[in-house]
Structure formats: structure tokens, C-alpha cells
Amino acid sequence: MIVVTGGAGFIGSAIAQELNHRGISEILIVDNLDHAEKEKNLAALQYAELKSKEAFLQAVQARALGQVSAIIHMGACSSTTETDAEFLRKNNFEYTRDLAVYALEQNTRFIYASSAATYGDGAQGYLDDESQLQSLKPLNLYGDSKQKFDLWAREQNALEKIVGLKYFNVYGPNEYHKEDMQSLVRKGFFQIQETGKMRLFKSYKPEYGDGEQERDFLYIKDAVAMTLFFLDHPQANGIYNVGSGTARNWNDLAHALFAALGKEPNIEYIDMPASIRNQYQYHTQAEMGKLKKAGCTVPITSLEAGIKDYVQNYLLPGKRLGE
Numbered sequence: 001m002i003v004v005t006g007g008a009g010f011i012g013s014a015i016a017q018e019l020n021h022r023g024i025s026e027i028l029i030v031d032n033l034d035h036a037e038k039e040k041n042l043a044a045l046q047y048a049e050l051k052s053k054e055a056f057l058q059a060v061q062a063r064a065l066g067q068v069s070a071i072i073h074m075g076a077c078s079s080t081t082e083t084d085a086e087f088l089r090k091n092n093f094e095y096t097r098d099l100a101v102y103a104l105e106q107n108t109r110f111i112y113a114s115s116a117a118t119y120g121d122g123a124q125g126y127l128d129d130e131s132q133l134q135s136l137k138p139l140n141l142y143g144d145s146k147q148k149f150d151l152w153a154r155e156q157n158a159l160e161k162i163v164g165l166k167y168f169n170v171y172g173p174n175e176y177h178k179e180d181m182q183s184l185v186r187k188g189f190f191q192i193q194e195t196g197k198m199r200l201f202k203s204y205k206p207e208y209g210d211g212e213q214e215r216d217f218l219y220i221k222d223a224v225a226m227t228l229f230f231l232d233h234p235q236a237n238g239i240y241n242v243g244s245g246t247a248r249n250w251n252d253l254a255h256a257l258f259a260a261l262g263k264e265p266n267i268e269y270i271d272m273p274a275s276i277r278n279q280y281q282y283h284t285q286a287e288m289g290k291l292k293k294a295g296c297t298v299p300i301t302s303l304e305a306g307i308k309d310y311v312q313n314y315l316l317p318g319k320r321l322g323e
Contacts, residue, residue, distance in 0.1 A: 001066065002024065003028045003065075003068055004016045007029030007030055007045075007050075007075075009074060009174075010175040011170060011224070012074035012075065014174055014321055015074065016047065017321045017322045020045060020046050027048055028048060028050075028051060028056075029042065029045070030050075030053055030075055031052075045322065071102075071108055071109070071111070073112040073113065076113060077145075078178075080117060088141050088144075089148075099112075100158060103162065104158060111230050111231065112162065114146050114167075115142070115143060115167060116167060116168040116243070116286065117143030117146060118136050118147040118150060119136055121137075122281065126241065126287050128238075128239045128287060129239075130159055160237055164238070164239045165242045166242060168241070168242065168244070170223045171219065171306070173315075184253060186315065188257050192266075196266055197267065198254045198257065199268050200268070201213070201271075211267060212249045213280075214248065214249045215247065216247055216284050217248055217253065219310070220321075221301065222244070222299075227242065229294075233296075238290075240290055241286035243284075243286025243288060244288075244300045244303075256303055
């Protein structure tokens with residue numbers, strides 16, 4: 001049995017879908033179906049069992065799970081604007097810690113989602129080097145919760161046996177339940193469909209023009225392939241970046257989105273909310289040398305090709321992965 005936590009969510013459901021493509025249906029999905037779109041993600045999957053995150057944690061703590069070959073832990077609060085530190089401590093740090101302790105005891109493969117949010121403003125760079133973890137300064141409580149677990153895992157010498165994946169800006173089908181945390185590809189798709197234009201934030205740094213703030217965008221299909229590399233290669237352990245290795249700006253994304261829709265670009269630059277200006281990242285770019293050195297050679301889908309596939313094969317037809 002393979003466990004996928006967050007299995008009805010964005011990356012989790014995409015991982016489960018790819019396991020199905022491999023002919024694997026002995027999957028325990030862990031998730032709370034608190035959104036209609038999560039239920040639709042789940043409906044496209046073949047799996048053996050569904051447990052709530054609370055019931056799964058109870059089974060783990062009681063050591064009553066049965067035989068599990070791997071836990072792919074994608075379940076967490078992923079909101080970068082979450083302000084409840086106690087909730088994040090329990091949901092993101094303590095929950096992950098309990099699963100990791102169990103997996104290490106049982107000699108079960110453990111792959112968990114860290115986050116590029118741990119890198120903060122990028123002043124320390126984006127190198128996935130465990131020896132430099134303590135120097136990173138996340139800009140929000142979400143990133144801090146992920147950082148706390150990475151540091152705990154290093155202190156326990158667990159990173160020699162488990163894998164933490166720092167996902168950068170992943171976009172693609174099955175993110176429909178994420179509301180404000182959806183990618184700008186989907187948000188922009190609806191803006192263009194409804195108003196004929198797309199809104200981007202103005203820049204508040206002179207070295208960046210409006211819409212020129214940069215991100216490392218990664219298509220979901222590439223993110224899944226990189227994740228499952230570690231299921232296939234249990235000798236590879238530690239912290240790894242999961243990104244494209246290339247920084248592209250929001251204007252590039254907007255132009256690719258208009259092109260996928262067959263429309264001329266029409267971009268409106270709007271004020272950035274004051275509440276996020278001081279924690280806004282202007283540049284992210286994953287260092288991908290470590291992943292390549294481990295033997296992972298997943299071909300990267302360009303931003304233009306990824307957006308075209310997402311728009312024309314999923315957003316316009318109203319489909320998700322597996323449909």
C-alpha cells in the first residue's frame with residue numbers, strides 16, 4: 001500500500017493519478033473532502049481506501065496502519081497568508097513529524113513536501129543544501145512551519161533516510177479547490193474570459209518593472225515526475241528543489257496565457273496590497289544541480305507549452321487530470 005496524504009488536493013491527486021497510470025491502485029488517500037472540487041479530483045482516481053487526516057494520524061499514532069511501503073506526504077495548509085501560528089505548528093510541523101517518526105520506525109519510504117517559501121526573499125540563494133538550512137529566513141508563517149520541520153529532520157539525522165521536496169511555483173489541473181492560492185494561470189484565465197484583460201501587480205522595486213517580478217514556474221506533470229523519481233530511487237535522500245531552474249516573469253506568463261487563448265495581450269497593472277508588500281518575493285529560481293546529480297533527468301515543460309496544455313486540454317474543456 002502507498003499512502004498519499006493530501007491525495008484529493010492539487011499535487012497529491014496528480015501523484016495518485018500517475019500511480020494509477022503505472023497500474024497501482026493499492027493507494028490509501030488521506031484527505032478531508034471539504035471542497036466540492038476535491039471530491040471531483042478524487043472521483044477520477046482508483047484507490048483502495050480514503051481516510052480523513054485525523055483518522056489517519058490516529059492510526060499512525062496507534063501503530064495500526066498495516067503494511068505500507070511508502071508515505072508521500074503532500075497534505076498541509078499551504079496558505080502563505082495563514083496567520084494562526086498554533087494551527088500551522090500542529091497541522092504542518094507536528095503532523096509531519098509524527099508521520100516521519102512512524103515511517104523511520106517501520107522502514108517505510110517517506111517523501112514529504114517542504115516549500116520554496118522557506119527561502120524567504122532569496123537573499124541566501126536557492127541552493128538545496130541541508131548544511132545551510134539554519135540561515136534561511138522565511139517571510140511568512142507557512143514557510144516558517146515548513147522550515148521548522150526541515151530543521152527538525154536534520155537535527156534527528158533523518159534527512160539521510162527521508163526526502164523533503166521544496167516545490168516552487170507549481171501550476172496545472174486539479175488546483176481548482178485552492179481558491180486564493182490557485183496559480184495566476186487559472187485566475188488569469190477567468191479574468192481574460194470575463195473582462196478581456198489580465199491584472200498584474202505593479203512593482204515597488206526600481207530594478208523590476210511592473211509585471212517583471214520573477215518566479216520559477218513548474219508544470220504539475222513535471223512536478224509529479226520529479227516527486228516519483230524518489231519513490232523509484234530510495235537511495236536518494238535529503239532536501240531537493242523541485243522547480244524548472246529558470247526564472248520567468250509575470251508578463252511572460254500573461255503573454256503565454258493570451259497566446260493559448262488566441263487573444264492579443266491586454267494587461268492592467270494594479271497596486272499590490274499593502275499587507276503583502278513587505279513579504280513579497282521579487283525573484284525565485286531553483287538551483288537544480290543536486291536533483292540532476294541524483295540522476296533525475298525529467299524534461300522540463302516550457303512555461304508556454306505548459307500553459308497551452310493546461311488551457312486547451314483542461315481549463316477550456318472544464319477537465320481535470322484523469323478525465
